[in-house]
Amino acid sequence: MSTPGSTKTQTTRFISGVVEGFYGRPWTMEQRTELFKREQKWGLNSYLYAPKDDYKHRMYWRDLYSPEEAEQLIALISAAKQHNVDFIYAISPGLDITFSNPKEVAALKRKLDQVKEFGCRSFSLLFDDIEREMCAADKQAFSSFAHAQVSITNAVYQHLGEPETFLFCPTDYCAVYCTPTVPLSSYLNTVGEGLLPGIDILWTGPKVVSNKISVESIEEVTSVLRRPPVIWDNIHANDYDPQRLFLGPFKDRPTELISKLRGVLTNPNCEFHPNFVAIHTLATWCKANTEGGQRDVEMGDEEEDLFYSPQKALTLALTEWLQEFLNTDQPGGPCLKARLKKELSDEEPMQTDMGEGSYVPGPGDNPLYTAEPLTLEDLKLLSDLFYLPYEHGQTAKNMLQELDWLKNNSVAATAGADQTGEWCSRAQQFDDMCEAVVQMFNRLSNAPNRSILYDLYNYICDIKSGVGLARSYIKNLGGRGRPSAQVITRDPEPWMFRGGLSGEFQRMLPGHGNRDLFRHPPMTAVYTIRPYCPDDKVEVQKIFSEMQGPQMVQPPLMCDSLSAGEISPSPQCALVLEDDIGICGYALALTDAKPAAAKIQRAVSDSVLKDFPSLLTVEVLPRVTDPSPAERMIGRLLSSIRSSGSRGAFCELRESDQRMIHFYTTLGSFTPIKTSGLPQDIIAMGTSL
Structure with missing residues (x-):
């Protein structure tokens, strides 16, 4: 090299x-x-x-x-x-x-x-x-x-x-x-x-x-x-x-x-x-x-x-940068004001109310506003909020995680004492983090070096506003404040939206959010569909056994022998689904269902086999909350079955398996098949090809 x-x-x-x-x-x-x-x-x-x-x-x-x-x-x-x-x-x-x-x-x-x-x-x-x-x-x-x-x-x-x-x-x-x-x-x-x-x-x-x-x-x-x-x-x-x-x-x-x-x-x-x-x-x-x-x-x-x-490199940089922020010899800073004051003092005095000293608030009055100096912790927070293209800083991650938890567990805010206590405690922690952002904004806004501030101002205004919306939303969820105009309503103000027209275009396109840096549970995972191979047999059997649940005395389904590996699927008619953990689902089919019927001695009428000669089965683990991967597997499987010359395909389901019945029903193409000889708790659903 x-x-x-x-x-x-x-x-x-x-x-x-x-x-x-x-x-x-x-x-x-x-x-x-x-x-x-x-x-x-x-x-x-x-x-x-x-x-x-x-x-x-x-x-x-x-x-x-x-x-x-x-x-x-x-x-x-x-x-x-x-x-x-x-x-x-x-x-x-x-x-x-x-x-x-x-x-x-x-x-x-x-x-x-x-x-x-x-x-x-x-x-x-x-x-x-x-x-x-x-x-x-x-x-x-x-x-x-x-x-x-x-x-x-x-x-x-x-x-x-x-x-x-x-x-x-x-x-x-x-x-x-x-x-x-x-x-x-x-x-x-x-x-x-x-x-x-x-x-x-x-x-x-x-x-x-x-x-x-x-x-x-x-x-x-x-x-x-x-x-x-x-x-x-x-x-x-x-x-x-x-x-x-x-x-x-x-x-x-x-x-x-x-x-x-x-x-x-x-x-x-x-x-x-x-x-x-x-x-x-x-x-x-x-x-x-x-x-x-x-x-x-x-x-x-x-x-x-x-x-x-x-x-460590970041801390060294921020420590040195802090001195730049505090440099008063900048346009608009105190040094300039002092020079202007000196120049004015050399000229004729302005007309003022002589005898009036500096304003001192009374016991019941508002205290004078004082600008606290910017700190290293403020700059560390600023860096965390605007970190890197592929990564948020730790404080930003914590805020997103807490907001996600508070949203998903909002029912706990009105539940029992234990649940309410945890929710309120975490809501207060989130509020404290939001307040730190506000205080950081205030101290940055009053930093002497205005040149740096003006480069940052649009960004820190935007994050302060976004944090403020989230803060109000959580307060309302917990009943700690009156309904706020900051919470999205049917008639929101324009400043409450982020992204304008560009944001609307993005929300209308498929895949919006796939590059979000905060990966929260509701987000669609990445799945891979690939052809089934002999090495997958053990994993498919594990999924089949897990989804069967406790062994009970019940008549078998025709597809059980297919899932259990007792009968091999037809060529080009077997797929597995993988996520980042491993195999999490499968789709198998026989272009000719007769071997599976013979395996369990199930009598199937010739009229049914004429219209629906093929048998299929699909199963996914509960961790697959998105139905679209299973739908894609069904689509590819039916395409292969159709290519074999089959007129239609059917599946058998237990009446107690409402999850899969709902899945096949929502597909739109599968309908119940009336056929004699089925055990009492088994139904058949088919689709024409």
Whole structure:
């Protein structure tokens, strides 16, 4: 397998830092300069300039920068150098470039030459998020889209003098985009074989937003690319959902990856100030050394990495971030107010009611409002409420679990003393958690650093409102308050809904909620239906025995011999149902029911067998509360029976088995069959095919 030293000199540094690569309003020049200071302070070394909404980076990539724009970029590149940060200029020509046109290649070189004149020495070509179809001219010149990209990238790289840092972003930049797989991707193999060895390749991991990035997955893509990738990490990106913000730590990337990568760049939240945690924790991760570092003795038992604890890294970041919040030398903060007060004092005094001192409330008056200072616990709560794309923080999980329990056990609020006591106690705990959110909001709202607050304000307002609705709902369930306007009624106010039109579209589409992070019991589980195989016989027999219940003297059903394995199902007529625990149901059929009838010496009239010659049985365990998996099994089974030429199928049920009688009845296609010779407590139901 390739190693960093196989394509770069051993002295080449590990690329670590930030990519400004999101969709939306780019950061300001002042914010980028502040970023460089932080990177230098925390030990990061790179900044990739790739804002999607900089027109001359993407949409109008051919256009040269104006003198005013050039002045800004020159200042920015200079600021990066002052803080030992490698400024990597990226350009995205893939929306409309004609690869085979020499004028287009010349335009691309001319644009990058201009940026090089600004003092930039590191570059990147990005071909992400574009159409894969080539124009007619390119199809004649190149055998594939990958060959076209490789050709122009190599040409630009050599034109620029083969810079020490030159990054390439492929169109298939994550595993899910690779067809059929990463090792077998013709696109990725062409890129790996064709790109010159000095060019590094960006990669986001298994997905666009990867939950976890394993060592094995990196070794796999490294083999295909013929070089270790640079991770473009979207774990903190939020440009795909304007209602989400991510303040959790950099995690689920083992530090063992450090020696197997060329670098890691985080593409974080669109808002600048909330990225303090994302960048700070990445810096902590980058400092971990799996070969010479010391084991982190403070990590929790749940941590698997010996050299990096996400929770400890988060606490370090939040502790330092707290000082930023309390920085009073900010626009609108107390420092500014003090300066304004001093300036006013130098001028003529304003007309005031002389003689009146500061207001002091009387014994029965409201006390003066005082803003309590923000605490580290407030920031930990904030992080828990806005954690990571695939995970809520612990406090958020606790609140959701308590709300779910209180809803599902609301009858306990009016039941016996013991039940009422538990419900009320847990309701009070939930209310305390809601109050903590409100107090956190109040302290954040009064923090001196208004710049950070304004980046957070929409998010914390939204969560405060959502928590308030849940709080009122639980209070009403427990009879602790009068009916509130906050509880959803037939005439709710517009501010009570989340998501607007987008939310309504989602609720109307199938599968809504499948990506909810809080997995509560009523949610549909994931089931797999597959063909029955001989190894399943024992599990099917176990389910059959369990659903039979206590052995009683009762006449057998025709399908019992099928479920018990005494008679084998017909070919293509046997299915099993699995969930995350194991086999939880089955569907078996005989295209010809006569062997089963003979097995128990059941007399079945010829007229019945003429219309319903096939026999089937379906059984699922009680833990399968969703009827749709059993319905899908029935549908597939009937399709197989129909393919055999059968005119119809029937099943036998006990009158006491109301669960399965209800199931077959609600299917709509099964109806009772009148047939003689059935024991008293057995009924038959059939369907025509």
